[in-house]
Structure formats: C-alpha cells, structure tokens
Amino acid sequence: MDSDAEPDKLRGRFLHAGMTVLARDGYSGFKQASVCTEAGVTTGAFYHSFRNWKAFETExxxxxxxxxxxxxxxxxxxxxxxxxxxxxxxxxxxxxxxxxxxxxxxxxxxxxxxxxxxxxxxxxxxxxxxxxxxxxxxxxxxxxxxxxxxxxxxxxxxxxxxxxxxxxxxxxxxxxxxxxxxxxxxx
Known part of the structure; x- marks a missing residue:
C-alpha cells in the first residue's frame, strides 16, 4: 500500500469517528477518548494525524x-x-x-x-x-x-x-x- 495514503486513511477514520461520536453522543460527549475508541486507535495515533484537538475540530x-x-x-x-x-x-x-x-x-x-x-x-x-x-x-x-x-x-x-x-x-x-x-x- 502507498505509504502516503496511510496517513490520509487514518485521518479519514478519525473524521468518520468524529461524525459518529457527535451523532451518537451529542456535543457534550464529543471527547478525544470517544473519538479514538470509535476509530479503534490510540491517542498516539491521533497525535500522529492531528497537531492537537483544535486542529482536529477545525478539520x-x-x-x-x-x-x-x-x-x-x-x-x-x-x-x-x-x-x-x-x-x-x-x-x-x-x-x-x-x-x-x-x-x-x-x-x-x-x-x-x-x-x-x-x-x-x-x-x-x-x-x-x-x-x-x-x-x-x-x-x-x-x-x-x-x-x-x-x-x-x-x-x-x-x-x-x-x-x-x-x-x-x-x-x-x-x-x-x-x-x-x-x-x-x-x-
């Protein structure tokens, strides 16, 4: 698999997970731990994909x-x-x-x-x-x-x-x- 596609694929998983968490838990339940759990990855992978939580929110x-x-x-x-x-x-x-x-x-x-x-x-x-x-x-x-x-x-x-x-x-x-x-x- 193309190594350049892997980061994009992981970012996409996080974005999909973020949309799912928002729908399921509402804004009050929109937390990094919930997004990581939904994406099935660690917070380390999160920080590999996004500079910080605000950058994730913006994206x-x-x-x-x-x-x-x-x-x-x-x-x-x-x-x-x-x-x-x-x-x-x-x-x-x-x-x-x-x-x-x-x-x-x-x-x-x-x-x-x-x-x-x-x-x-x-x-x-x-x-x-x-x-x-x-x-x-x-x-x-x-x-x-x-x-x-x-x-x-x-x-x-x-x-x-x-x-x-x-x-x-x-x-x-x-x-x-x-x-x-x-x-x-x-x-």
Whole structure:
C-alpha cells in the first residue's frame, strides 16, 4: 500500500469517528477518548494525524461541510430535469446526518468558529436550493421556498423530539404545494 495514503486513511477514520461520536453522543460527549475508541486507535495515533484537538475540530467541521453540503449540492446540480432536481434536494435533506448536525448546532452556540462555519453552510444550502429552483418557481418564489426549506430543516434538527416522518411530510407538502401552484399558473 502507498505509504502516503496511510496517513490520509487514518485521518479519514478519525473524521468518520468524529461524525459518529457527535451523532451518537451529542456535543457534550464529543471527547478525544470517544473519538479514538470509535476509530479503534490510540491517542498516539491521533497525535500522529492531528497537531492537537483544535486542529482536529477545525478539520472535522471542514469535512462535514464537504460531505453534508458541497458534495451533495454538486450531485443535485447534475440532475438535469428541474422536478427531479427538486426531488433530489428533498432526498438529500431527509438523509443528512441529522444527529451530527444537531450536535454541531449545539457546538456552534459555544464556539464562534463553528458558528461561522454553520452560518456559511446554511447560507450555501439556501443559495443552492434557491438557485436550483429558479427554473420552476422564478427567483422570488424560489428564494422564499429555499428559506422555508431551511427553516424546516433547522427546526427539525433543533427539536427536542424530532420526527423524521413529520419532517418528511412537511418538506414534501411544501414542495408539492409549490409545484401545484406552478402547474396551475401554467394552465
């Protein structure tokens, strides 16, 4: 195996473990020992991969943004049919790592750099949703629907007892209503 790939593979294990620990234990349980245990390696391996805990946190947040926003938005943009694209966005919203995101939202309340990253992610998501909806809904309605979708997502992720079924019902009802409005306007 390529020796240059080994450090990257180990870093990836730590990042995956960090996302898992956040989802499972919340921000209050997000500790180096838990991440190392989840990754199945020692703290020595951790320090071989990351300069310190803060460097790991910074890289983890960047990893989350790429995996839970940038990569997914790129995939949705590749869908050519505008209705299929809206359906792809809905599927993405339903399959985000909600436990991890819930923990990141808690973390953002006490860490300004995480808050800034969360704000950037929310803005990027809202802009992407609006941009991908313009063809069907026009600029103004697309921007309003994107804001509504983000409020539904953040409300779901901040709820004390979130229900994925309720979230799915809400997001699909908003989408179906907007599409019915567009269809009626075109008749």
């Amino acid at each position: 983890l947040i960047a990893h989350w943004r790429v995996e839970a926003t940038d990569r997914l938005v790129d995939a949705a943009r590749s869908v050519t049919d505008p209705r299929d694209r809206i359906d792809a966005l809905t599927t993405i919203a339903l399959n985000l790592p909600h436990g991890t995101e819930r923990a990141i939202r808690s973390w953002a309340a006490v860490d300004s750099s995480v808050h800034d990253a969360l704000t950037e992610v929310e803005n990027a998501r809202r802009a992407a949703i609006a941009d991908m909806g313009v063809e069907l809904f026009g600029t103004e309605l697309s921007q309003r629907l994107a804001a509504t979708a983000m409020m539904l997502l953040t409300g779901f992720e901040n709820a004390a007892n979130p229900s994925i079924d309720d979230f799915e019902w809400a997001i699909r009802t908003v989408t179906d209503t907007a599409l019915a409005f567009v269809d009626a306007r075109q008749e």
